[in-house]
Amino acid sequence: MPEPIIQADNLFKNYGAVEALRGVSFAVEEGEVFGLLGPNGAGKTTAVEILEGMRIPDHGSARVCGLDPQRSGERFKDNIGAVLQSTSLPDKLRVKEALELFAQFYPRRADTAELLRRFQLDEKRNAFYSQLSGGQKQRLALAMALVNDPKVVFLDEPTAGLDPQVRREIYDIIEELRRSKRTLLLTTHYIEEAERLCDRVAIVDHGRVIAMGTPRELKHASAGTTRIEVRLARPPADGALARLEGVTGCREFDGVYVLHSARAPQTIVALVKQLEAENNELQSLEMFSPSLEDAFIELTGRRLRE
Amino acid sequence: MRHTWTLAKIRIRLAMRNRTFFFFTLAMPLAFLFFFVFLFGKGQPGMIAYVLGSVLSLTVMGSFWGLSVQLVTFREQGILRRFRLAPVGAGAMLASGILTNYILALPTVAIEILLCRWVFHMQTWGSVWAILLLVSIGSAAFSAFGLIVASVTNTMQETQIINQLIWMCFLLLSGATIPLAGFPHWIQRASLFLPATYLAAGLEGATTRTATLGEIATDVAALTIGFLVAFEISRQLFRWEPEAKVPGRAKLWVLAALVPFLVFGVWQNVWGHRPTIVSRFDMLSRGSGHAQTTPPH
Numbered sequence: 001m002p003e004p005i006i007q008a009d010n011l012f013k014n015y016g017a018v019e020a021l022r023g024v025s026f027a028v029e030e031g032e033v034f035g036l037l038g039p040n041g042a043g044k045t046t047a048v049e050i051l052e053g054m055r056i057p058d059h060g061s062a063r064v065c066g067l068d069p070q071r072s073g074e075r076f077k078d079n080i081g082a083v084l085q086s087t088s089l090p091d092k093l094r095v096k097e098a099l100e101l102f103a104q105f106y107p108r109r110a111d112t113a114e115l116l117r118r119f120q121l122d123e124k125r126n127a128f129y130s131q132l133s134g135g136q137k138q139r140l141a142l143a144m145a146l147v148n149d150p151k152v153v154f155l156d157e158p159t160a161g162l163d164p165q166v167r168r169e170i171y172d173i174i175e176e177l178r179r180s181k182r183t184l185l186l187t188t189h190y191i192e193e194a195e196r197l198c199d200r201v202a203i204v205d206h207g208r209v210i211a212m213g214t215p216r217e218l219k220h221a222s223a224g225t226t227r228i229e230v231r232l233a234r235p236p237a238d239g240a241l242a243r244l245e246g247v248t249g250c251r252e253f254d255g256v257y258v259l260h261s262a263r264a265p266q267t268i269v270a271l272v273k274q275l276e277a278e279n280n281e282l283q284s285l286e287m288f289s290p291s292l293e294d295a296f297i298e299l300t301g302r303r304l305r306e
Numbered sequence: 307m308r309h310t311w312t313l314a315k316i317r318i319r320l321a322m323r324n325r326t327f328f329f330f331t332l333a334m335p336l337a338f339l340f341f342f343v344f345l346f347g348k349g350q351p352g353m354i355a356y357v358l359g360s361v362l363s364l365t366v367m368g369s370f371w372g373l374s375v376q377l378v379t380f381r382e383q384g385i386l387r388r389f390r391l392a393p394v395g396a397g398a399m400l401a402s403g404i405l406t407n408y409i410l411a412l413p414t415v416a417i418e419i420l421l422c423r424w425v426f427h428m429q430t431w432g433s434v435w436a437i438l439l440l441v442s443i444g445s446a447a448f449s450a451f452g453l454i455v456a457s458v459t460n461t462m463q464e465t466q467i468i469n470q471l472i473w474m475c476f477l478l479l480s481g482a483t484i485p486l487a488g489f490p491h492w493i494q495r496a497s498l499f500l501p502a503t504y505l506a507a508g509l510e511g512a513t514t515r516t517a518t519l520g521e522i523a524t525d526v527a528a529l530t531i532g533f534l535v536a537f538e539i540s541r542q543l544f545r546w547e548p549e550a551k552v553p554g555r556a557k558l559w560v561l562a563a564l565v566p567f568l569v570f571g572v573w574q575n576v577w578g579h580r581p582t583i584v585s586r587f588d589m590l591s592r593g594s595g596h597a598q599t600t601p602p603h
Contacts, residue, residue, distance in 0.1 A: 054390060054547075074393035082391050088384040092323040097316060104312045105392040144388075 003066060005030040005152060005183050006051060011060035013046050013207075020046040021057070022207035028200075030151075031181040033174075035198035037188055037292070043207040044187035045085055048156050051185065052082050065151055078106055081145035082154040087137065091130035095121055095140055098129065099147055106148035119143040119173065135166030142173055153177065155186040159193060171196060191292045201292070205300050218295040225249070225260040227288040228267060232257065233281035236274070244270040251297070260294070309394050313402030314409070321410055330372060332414050335365040339418055343426050354428040358418060359510030363482040365414050366441055366509075367502055369407040370448040370455075370476070371469055377403065377456035378465045386546045396544035400537065404449040411445050428513075436512035436522045440529070444505040447529040450536035451501065451563070457543035458557045476502035481510070498578075499571030504528040524570070524578070531566040539563050 004027035013021040021043045028034040036044040049055040051062050053069030053076060062069055067076045089098055099112040116122045119139040124132060132140065138158065145153055158174065159167040174197050177184060188194055194201045195215045202212040211218055225248055236257070242250040246263035261267035264287060275282055288294070321327040342357040380386050389399060419437070422428040455472070459465040477483050479493065480502030486494050497503045508525030511517020517525075539559050543552060 052391060054387075077391065077393040080391075084384075084387060084391070086384060087388055089388065090320050090380075090385060092320050093316070097319070101312065101316050102392055105309060105394055 002030065004028055005032075005065055006034070006185055007061075007063045008047060008051060009061045009063075011047060011050055011057045011062065013043075013050065013055065013057050019207050021050075021060075023060070024204070024207065024209055025060075026202050026209060026212060028183060028185055030183055033178050033184040033186070033197055033199045035186050035188060035194040035201040036204050037191070037194045037198075037201050037296070038204035039189055042189075042204040044204050045156055047204070048154050048185065048187055052080065052154055053077070078108065078148060079151045080154065081148060081150035081152070083138075083141045083145050083156060083158050085156045085160070087141040087144075089129045089140075091128060093129045094126050095129070095132070096125040098140060099143055102144050103147040108149050110147050110149045112147065115143040115146060118176075120169075133166075135162055135169065138162060138166070138170060139173070142170070146177075150182075152183045152185070155184060157187055157189070159188070159190065167193075191296070195292050203296055203299060210299050211295065215292055218292055219290045225262055225290060225294070226264040227290070227294050228259040228261055228264060228271075229284075229286045229288070230257050230259070230271065231255060231283040231285075232275070233283055234278075236280060237278060240274055240278070241271070244274060246270070249298070258297070260298070307398075309398040310401045310405060313394070313398060314405040317402055317406040318409060321406065327372070327410070330368060331365075331410055332417075335361060335368065335414050335418065336421075338364050339421065343422075347426060351427050351429060354422050354426045355430065355432055355514040356510055357426075358422040358428060358432070359513040360482050360506065361418055362415060362437065362441060362509045362513065363444075363480065363502070363506040364477075365411060365418065366444040366505060367448050367473075367476050367480075367482065369404075369411060369445045370452040371473060372452070373403045373407055373449050374452035374455040374459075374465055374469060375462070377453065378459060378462050381456075381545060382462060382548050384548055387548070390546040396541050396546075400450075400453050400540055400544065403453065404446050404537075407449045408442065408445040411441070415441050430515060432513040433515055433517075433522075436517070437509065439526055440505065440508045440512055440522070443526055443529045443533060444509070447501060447533035447536065448505070450533050450540060453540035454536050454543070454560055454563055457540045457545070458552050458560055460551050475500060479503070480506040482506040495575050498574040499567050501529065501532050501567050504567075504570070524574075528566065528570045531570075532563070535566055536563045 006028035008024055008026050011021045011024040024047050036047060038044050046055060050057050051064055051069060056070060065079045069076055099115055103109045103112050116125055119142060121139055121143065124136060159170050198215065200214050201218060202209045241257055241259060244267050246261040246267040247259050248262055249260040251258050259267060339361045342360060347353045347357050423431060455465060455468050459468055479497045480500055482502060486497055504525040508522055511521055539562055543556055543559060
């Protein structure tokens with residue numbers, strides 16, 4: 001069996017009293033798109049930055065392309081590309097210059113003119129970095145990550161803070177990279193991003209990997225229950241919703257009651273009866289098939305963006 | 307070395323797009339030149355060479371200021387982080403700044419020399435080889451001092467305060483603006499511990515052709531050693547990350563950068579013949595043809 005192209009083994013990292021990573025382990029195969037999914041502060045960026053060679057773990061080991069990120073120097077950097085959580089360049093640097101500058105640092109170089117076209121930056125080739133929109137800056141960051149034609153690309157929250165349209169553009173680019181059989185490790189706190197883009201996902205919370213698998217496997221792991229979200233005129237009696245027929249779990253988030261039901265039709269009938277008995281009123285009701293969000297809620301007891 | 311040149315080329319382009327750069331690198335030194343000529347050289351063509359030495363010193367010392375500010379800005383804005391992902395080392399990043407400063411200072415130096423010779427009727431070209439040598443090594447040394455400031459400060463505010471303090475010492479106590487002859491002897495002696503004094507004295511000696519080969523060699527040696535020590539210290543203390551703060555004890559490394567000038571200062575005060583630097587102004591303003599070698603008492 002071939003050695004994984006990315007291997008994180010029992011990584012620990014503290015920032016003062018804050019435990020950012022508490023034994024994170026995972027392996028990524030060549031050509032795979034692997035996602036680290038978790039809320040802000042879960043430890044995703046720390047894990048990625050250790051793999052990029054930008055941080056030293058307190059304990060544990062990391063290997064990328066068979067190399068130690070800390071000790072392999074230029075040979076390691078020649079093999080990776082990365083988009084940082086926030087990329088910054090000098091304001092007066094032109095788009096074309098940025099790509100050409102970074103390309104010159106590597107022995108293996110991609111065609112920068114082709115990258116400009118591929119990332120729809122051709123028209124902005126002579127624009128200063130300060131003149132680019134958020135989406136254009138992110139496309140440039142992605143293009144810069146590919147100037148050395150890397151084997152492995154790290155994408156740290158590549159769509160964070162971008163509007164939905166730009167986010168879709170970035171998804172298209174990532175899907176293109178995926179088709180080119182490049183190994184991608186991306187971090188995200190967007191469920192739909194992980195579901196759409198990743199072959200496998202590790203759910204990270206409080207510095208630990210709490211579940212790992214394909215999005216499909218993770219969804220099935222959420223017991224195959226249907227999620228029913230209801231909003232009521234008044235709070236229900238204590239524990240009343242959890243006792244409804246078919247309900248396997250019940251939580252409240254910001255006034256919305258989330259029920260997980262193994263038998264949704266029976267649960268809804270029971271819910272209506274319960275509300276009539278309490279003289280309560282149903283304001284809204286939505287039903288969802290099992291999703292990664294459900295898996296996350298089941299595993300952590302919280303919503304991803306709480 | 308290849309990465310150093312790649313980075314230097316782009317830094318030169320960035321500087322050329324920055325109006326502040328033109329003000330500090332070209333307009334300000336030239337303003338000093340015109341001001342000093344008006345102040346000291348009016349009706350005394352013999353003084354123009356002295357004025358040129360001072361203005362060249364200020365031009366070269368300016369390398370110190372811009373580089374520290376730029377490096378801290380790059381670090382604070384997270385620009386250095388992006389470079390860290392590429393196979394670029396701290397040495398290349400720092401050396402490119404020094405090389406950029408040097409290349410950008412050369413046109414100003416040339417304009418200053420040509421103005422003095424052709425417009426202000428400076429009597430000779432001075433020792434051109436010595437001027438070039440001192441400008442080159444001086445630019446490298448003062449850029450490296452700027453890099454140390456950038457390495458030991460955590461914020462732009464800190465950088466500006468430290469820069470101001472050091473700059474004032476360089477400006478006022480080196481002889482580059484106020485002739486050292488006007489200061490009490492203990493200040494003249496203290497000035498021999500400042501790197502700026504070696505640059506100013508060397509350049510004044512070179513432009514007026516009043517310095518001996520030994521004196522120029524001393525100035526070049528002091529600045530060369532100062533550069534090498536400062537560069538290595540700044541390389542050791544270099545930080546890519548905005549949140550990486552320099553620990554208090556690391557700041558003590560800065561003291562190591564002062565060691566060469568402490569040694570040279572002691573040597574000059576005890577055995578050297580640097581006192582000529584403090585009397586050069588008097589000598590030229592009196593129109594004397596010989597350097598005065600009497601040490602300060």
